[in-house]
Amino acid sequence: MxxxxxxxxxxxxxxxxxxxxxxxxxxxxxxxxxxxxxxxxxxxxxxxxxxxxxxxxxxxxxxxxxxxxxxxxxxxxxxxxxxxxxxxxxxxxxxxxxxxxxxxxxxxxxxxxxxxxxxxxxxxxxGNYDPSKDVEFLINELDMWIYSILERNWNKAARLDVQKVKPKEEILGEVLSGLNISKEEIKNVLINLDLYDKVMQNWSDDEKKLFAKKIRETxxxxxxxxxxxxxxxxxxxxxxxxxxxxxxxxxxxxxxxxxxxxxxxxxxxxxxxxxxxxxxxxxxxxxxxxxxxxxxxxxxxxxxxxxxxxxxxxxxxxxDIMKYIAVFPGGVNKLADKEGRVLPDCFLMPQGSTALDFAKAIHEDFAKHFIKVIDVRTKKMYGKDYILKHRDVLEVVAGM
Ligand SMILES: Nc1nc2c(ncn2[C@@H]2O[C@H](COP(=O)(O)OP(=O)(O)OP(=O)(O)O)[C@@H](O)[C@H]2O)c(=O)[nH]1
Ligand SMILES: [Mg+2]
The missing domain is CATH 3.40.50.300 (P-loop containing nucleotide triphosphate hydrolases)
Known part of the structure; x- marks a missing residue:
């Protein structure tokens, strides 16, 4: 996606x-x-x-x-x-x-x-309204939105917490599911706020609000x-x-x-x-x-x-903010696909992604049978740990 x-x-x-x-x-x-x-x-x-x-x-x-x-x-x-x-x-x-x-x-x-x-x-x-006031209230509304999601689900979540059914980051991860926040991030926020070991039933309203704010900050x-x-x-x-x-x-x-x-x-x-x-x-x-x-x-x-x-x-x-890069699949000998489209694809990937991540983005099978990538510009070859650069054009070589 x-x-x-x-x-x-x-x-x-x-x-x-x-x-x-x-x-x-x-x-x-x-x-x-x-x-x-x-x-x-x-x-x-x-x-x-x-x-x-x-x-x-x-x-x-x-x-x-x-x-x-x-x-x-x-x-x-x-x-x-x-x-x-x-x-x-x-x-x-x-x-x-x-x-x-x-x-x-x-x-x-x-x-x-x-x-x-x-x-x-x-x-x-x-000129009759100060737009920086908007930023303040909008941020607060976003915090309160996350807080309201917590509130809607709190009783059920607190029950699971007290029964120690699963760790807090998993319980809260489910409550906040779809917010695109990883369990690790949730766990970090909990630890930073000293709330990791506090039973959720005993959290004060202010603690819930602070947690919501820190989640929004991610x-x-x-x-x-x-x-x-x-x-x-x-x-x-x-x-x-x-x-x-x-x-x-x-x-x-x-x-x-x-x-x-x-x-x-x-x-x-x-x-x-x-x-x-x-x-x-x-x-x-x-x-x-x-x-x-x-x-x-x-x-x-x-x-x-x-x-x-x-x-x-x-x-x-x-x-700049999400720190994504654009990477292009291409062949050393051929830049077009079967239909004759030149450089048909471009993948947006997080900075730090590797050649193997790139192979996976193209097709699961390329990752499974990965051999190497070739930089189409320089013809240099790299292994699966190669860190992708913005605007790289790479051929993935796989053994299939
Ligand atoms: N001068 C100027 N007016 C703009 C600009 N962009 C939008 N507007 C005007 O601002 C008014 C609101 O635009 P919308 O795009 O409907 O605003 P919105 O934020 O979607 O509004 P809601 O759907 O009601 O929340 C319209 O009269 C637009 O013509 C702009 O770049 N310059
Ligand atoms: Mg609108």
Whole structure:
């Protein structure tokens, strides 16, 4: 299964807009709170410099696509309803819908950097709300969401604990199952909090809350500072970057990205997601208003920030925060598969993965009968413990 990334934030910050900018799936976008109720799922793409051009070939991906020198590799995205302060007490849409995010590997926390919306997502005019307040309450809501999962299951779990049916990390692992947290991580949190040997029945409420918070801290989270096309956002983004140095903070303008991608689809411009400029191809395909909008984007977004930030957020999550790398299967003598597709596959794998992990990702049998890998660029050979590098192109040799 591929990587999955969730979008969370208060209403009207542009979660669905960012989802649309990343997936180009048409979803409901509107200026009133709680536009989204049911989750949206779609495919977004991380950007990798494609190795094809080094071999003088144009790759032909089975999944994703090539644009310019880049390969866009699919990951799953999930957009959910807006979260308001007190959601854990049932305010707004409550926090149960966050269960749709249980499976995600990382979260993008979307805030309205233009400060145009209050904590409930109501429009208050640009600059009239401090977006760093959002980060505080959203983090607290995530903590309380995990706490509420614990609470829902506590009695049963505490009974198993008292009967010593199985170790705590297994009991709690089941309660938090699907949160993508390993038993080892759970055990570490328990030990660090000095709760490993304390009978669960006797945990205080504060202890449960602290445990929930520490579990949340194991999740990968980055902040997307959206609506950076509104000039006043600049100051707020600088403040957010200073205040949340430990998390990643990335400017973005979902609306700008949608406009650029649309104009690119119409072949009015040539735009590669993540870039700091675009080329005019055929202005006659656009009306006056659309041309003005694109000029505005160049001047107020691309020239100011170097990108719309939309592509950059996803790349930052996967490559910088989650520390994944992209690895390509290929043959020393042949880069195409049976159907003639050149470099058809690209695997996203955690940093530190080995040649054997790579073989396994391709096919279980390759791992079972593994002999060696050959670096297609250098023709060097490596054994099963070879640590994969970002953008490696490797042939797996197996004895079958
Ligand atoms: N200026 C500006 N406005 C944006 C941007 N992205 C979204 N918006 C506007 O913000 C409003 C809310 O956008 P949505 O994408 O529906 O927001 P949401 O977070 O999904 O909202 P809910 O589903 O209600 O929680 C809409 O009026 C969008 O046009 C942006 O990059 N810049
Ligand atoms: Mg929405």
């Amino acid at each position: 591929g990587l999955s990334i969730g979008l969370v934030g208060k209403p009207s910050v542009g979660k669905s807009s960012l989802f649309k900018a990343l997936t180009m799936v048409d979803v409901e976008i509107a200026s009133y709170p709680f536009t989204t109720i049911e989750p949206n799922k779609g495919v977004g793409y991380v950007r990798v410099l494609d190795p094809g051009f080094e071999f003088n070939v144009t790759s032909n991906p089975k999944y994703g696509f090539i644009k310019g020198k880049y390969r866009f590799v699919p990951v799953e995205l999930v957009d959910v309803a807006g979260l308001v302060p007190g959601a854990y007490e049932g305010r707004g849409m409550g926090n149960k819908f966050l269960d749709d995010l249980r499976q995600v590997d990382a979260l993008i926390l979307v805030v309205d950097a233009s400060g145009s919306t209050d904590e409930e997502g109501r429009f208050v005019g640009a 999740k990968k989270i980055v902040i997307a500072a959206n609506k950076c096309d509104v000039p006043i956002a600049k100051e707020n983004i600088e403040k957010l970057k200073e205040k949340y140095k430990d998390m990643g903070v990335m400017h973005c303008s979902a609306e700008s990205e949608i406009a650029l991608k649309r104009a690119d689809d119409m072949q009015a411009i040539e735009y590669i997601p993540g870039e700091g400029s675009f080329e005019w191809k055929d202005k006659s395909k656009l009306n006056e208003k659309q041309i003005k909008a694109l000029e505005y984007i160049q001047k107020n977004v691309l020239d100011v920030y170097g990108s719309t930030g939309v592509q950059n957020i996803l790349d930052m999550v996967v490559f």
